[in-house]
Amino acid sequence: MFGKIYDFVPTTYTLPNDYKKFIEHFTRCQQGTNANKNIWICKPTDLSRGRGISLINDITELGYEQ
Numbered sequence: 001m002f003g004k005i006y007d008f009v010p011t012t013y014t015l016p017n018d019y020k021k022f023i024e025h026f027t028r029c030q031q032g033t034n035a036n037k038n039i040w041i042c043k044p045t046d047l048s049r050g051r052g053i054s055l056i057n058d059i060t061e062l063g064y065e066q
Contacts, residue, residue, distance in 0.1 A: 026059055 013022040029038045044052035
């Protein structure tokens with residue numbers, strides 16, 4: 001349905017399984033010219049009903065339960 005309205009699909013990672021891929025992509029984005037605009041949406045585990053969603057732009061702000 002939304003494919004007809006929006007023409008993008010955001011890059012997503014599932015932690016901890018994709019942690020290495022996420023760090024590599026995050027690092028590449030930080031080295032770009034728009035590094036200060038590099039904002040990531042972090043969502044907690046399923047069934048959280050929107051609670052605990054945060055925005056980060058520094059890797060030290062990333063926190064998750066293993």
